Structures are given as C-alpha cells and as structure tokens.
Amino acid sequence: MDTGHQAPATATADSPSAAQPAQVSIPDDLANFRMVTSSDISPARQVILLEEMERIFLPPRSLRELSDPDFFASGSTRELADFLMREPVLAARVLGIVNSPLHGLQTPIVSVQHAINFLGINSVRSIALRFLVEESYRTETPSLQGLYSRIWDAGTMGSEICSLLSQRLGFSDVSASVTITVLSFVGDFAVLTLLPPEEALETWQHGLFDRTRIQQQSLGFNAGVAGQLLLTQWGLPASIVAGVEKMNSVLSTPADSQATPEMLRLALCYASARIGEAIAMGRVREIAHLSLQPAGHPELAYLQGYLSQPAFARLEEIMQAPDVRNALARMISAAGNSRR
Numbered sequence: 001m002d003t004g005h006q007a008p009a010t011a012t013a014d015s016p017s018a019a020q021p022a023q024v025s026i027p028d029d030l031a032n033f034r035m036v037t038s039s040d041i042s043p044a045r046q047v048i049l050l051e052e053m054e055r056i057f058l059p060p061r062s063l064r065e066l067s068d069p070d071f072f073a074s075g076s077t078r079e080l081a082d083f084l085m086r087e088p089v090l091a092a093r094v095l096g097i098v099n100s101p102l103h104g105l106q107t108p109i110v111s112v113q114h115a116i117n118f119l120g121i122n123s124v125r126s127i128a129l130r131f132l133v134e135e136s137y138r139t140e141t142p143s144l145q146g147l148y149s150r151i152w153d154a155g156t157m158g159s160e161i162c163s164l165l166s167q168r169l170g171f172s173d174v175s176a177s178v179t180i181t182v183l184s185f186v187g188d189f190a191v192l193t194l195l196p197p198e199e200a201l202e203t204w205q206h207g208l209f210d211r212t213r214i215q216q217q218s219l220g221f222n223a224g225v226a227g228q229l230l231l232t233q234w235g236l237p238a239s240i241v242a243g244v245e246k247m248n249s250v251l252s253t254p255a256d257s258q259a260t261p262e263m264l265r266l267a268l269c270y271a272s273a274r275i276g277e278a279i280a281m282g283r284v285r286e287i288a289h290l291s292l293q294p295a296g297h298p299e300l301a302y303l304q305g306y307l308s309q310p311a312f313a314r315l316e317e318i319m320q321a322p323d324v325r326n327a328l329a330r331m332i333s334a335a336g337n338s339r340r
Contacts (some may be wrong), residue, residue: 024305030209030298035252036221038228038245046229053190053226059234062087063132066125067179067236077116080125084112093131094124097156102334122178126159129182141197147204148189150280153338155185157331158276162269164327168318169311171265180243181269181276183236187227191215194226204281208251208274208299224248247273255305267306274299279331287329 041049065071066083084091091112098115099108109115116124130152159182166174192200195218203211215222224245231241243266250270255263271292278284292307294300307315318324 024294024301026301027298029213030252030301033209033213033252035212035249036216036225037249038225041221041225041229049221049226050229050233052194053230059133059135062090063129064235064237066129066132067183067240069176069237069239077113077121080121080128081113081116084124084128090128090131094127097127098124100334101337102153102156102331104330104333120163122163122175123160125175126163126178126182127156129159129179130156133183133186143197143201144192147192147201149338150282150335151185151188151204153335154273154277154280155182156276157279157335158182158184158269158273160327160331161275162272164324165268165272165315165318166265168321168324169268169314171268171311172261173265176240176243177265177269179240180247180266181273183231183240184224184227184244184247184269184273186230186244187223187225190226190230191219191223194219207297208277210298212251243269250303250306251299252302254302255309259306259309261311264306264309264311267303268312271303271307274303275328276331279328279335282335285332285336287325287332290328 038046062083071079071083084094094112095109095115097103098119099105103119105118109118112124134152159178162181163174163178166177171177191203195203195215199218203214206214212222212224227248228241228245231244246263247266247269250267255267259267274292275290278290284290292300292303294304306312
C-alpha cells in the first residue's frame, strides 16, 4: 500500500471531534504486523549493528548537555544563550535557519538572545538539537543529500508543532517532548546508511508504516531500533531514549482506555512528527489537506485511540486557531520553496 502520495497529518474542521472520533477499523496489514523492538535484537547482534553504523561519527559532546533533563528543566533563556555562544558555528547555523523562509520574519534576527526571545526557548533548542545531531551524518551521494535535508526539516517542523500544541493542550514537560520529537528521526539516518541509495530513496516514497515494514524485511530491524541503539551509545539520558522508543510504539500499539499522561504526551509527539514529515516530504501542499484521519494512512490508525482521550478534547479547536494555522501555512510554504 503506497501512502506516499496521500495527505497525512492534522485535524481539520471537517474531521470528527478529537474527543469522540468515528470508530476506526484497523487495516489487516497493521493488525497482523509485529514491530521489531530493541529487545528482539540480541546483545551480540546489537554490537554488530553499531559496528555497521560506525561510519556515523559520534555527535559533539554538547548534544548530551543540551538533551539532559536537568538542562532544560531550568527553563533559563540565559543558560541556553550562553550555551550557544560557546558554540559559535552552532550559533551561526541556528541564526541561519531562524532567518530562513521557514519562519517568515519581516525583520532579521541578529543575536541568539533575540532568537530565543522571539521564537521561544523550546523552538531554538530544537533547532540546535537538529544541527548537533546533523554533525553525525554526512553523505557524498547527491541523490540522498536532498532527502537528508527534508528529513531534518521534518524533525524541525514536527518539534515546533509539538511545542505549539503541547502548550495549548496543557501538557507538561514541553521541553522533553520537543527533544523527543526531533530525536525520533535519528534512526532514519542510520537506516539510510545501511541501505543501497536507490532503496533508501524508495522507502521514503511511503508513509511510516510501509517504510517500517520494508526496513524490517530488508534489515531485520527498523529505524526506531537503530535510533534507540545510537542514542544509548551516544550517552543521551535514559528518559529521552525511553521516550523515543515509547513514542515510536504508537505506530503499532492500541491505546489503553486509561492511557497514562506520559503516553498521551508521547502520542502528541508522534502526531506532530507525522505532520512535520507530511509537510517536509511534500505530501501536503495546502493547509486544507492536512488531516490526522487514518484513511489510506495505516500509521495513523492506532493514534486515533490516543486522540479520543479527554486530554485531546480541544485539539480540533486548537488546530483551527489562527496562530497555529499561520504556523502550519508558513511551514508548507517553506517546504514548497525548498523543493524549487
């Protein structure tokens, strides 16, 4: 089933209420699917996989500092500004993307502190995380360079969407959620290094479910497993690694009727990542086409059980808020410009 040319990703005015969605039928392919997890991979095999991914350089040590819950729990803009100013190349790259068409600014942002004040600490930290992890990935294959950029854009957009929605829905640990959303794409780059370029490109013509199934058939594991192994090896906090794993599980795991607040928060991370991916990959080119409804998109089927929980009762209303729609429209426009 090819979901790559459909339009996955956000609640619209025409969709059922997030609090009381229509009964969703799980596709047979998804119902019978078993997603490989890290516990399915023996320790010996994990060592071999990490050796196979050896050409992925370790990211800068500062990635661990920026991902540490103690760092972002402080919520200090001054601390983040000082951190970025100690990394001048990183600061320059952050300012570059802040001033790109993605954010549609009328007046240039000329300092890190100004960027934090304007966009907010979570958005700037997410951008910095993107570039720190990106330091680990380089490709000399021209056909993959554009794909790398679009996947990173998916993480950046997804994390911004997560920040917007988390705050309005009253979720806690917004900073952790933003971090988990952007880092959930790490494994996708690892898998790209293990597949022939043509096959790597072909897998991204599909949505997450079909892509995961293809990866398991070709490699015996999926991008989520690769990401978890790498994040653990890189020494990132266990809570972040576990959060990424649980977020990935939304693809194939029904929601409990009494889902924990943590799982609901991670389901929002998952939904935000799917929206970011749909926009960045050009599957959604108009805001009217954004939808989290699962028709034609099996990766959104189990998500409906999470979105039916009372915590998401205001999701549809929030998705229609002018500032949220403006942010989504800006992302769609920026993604379109990057493809030209």
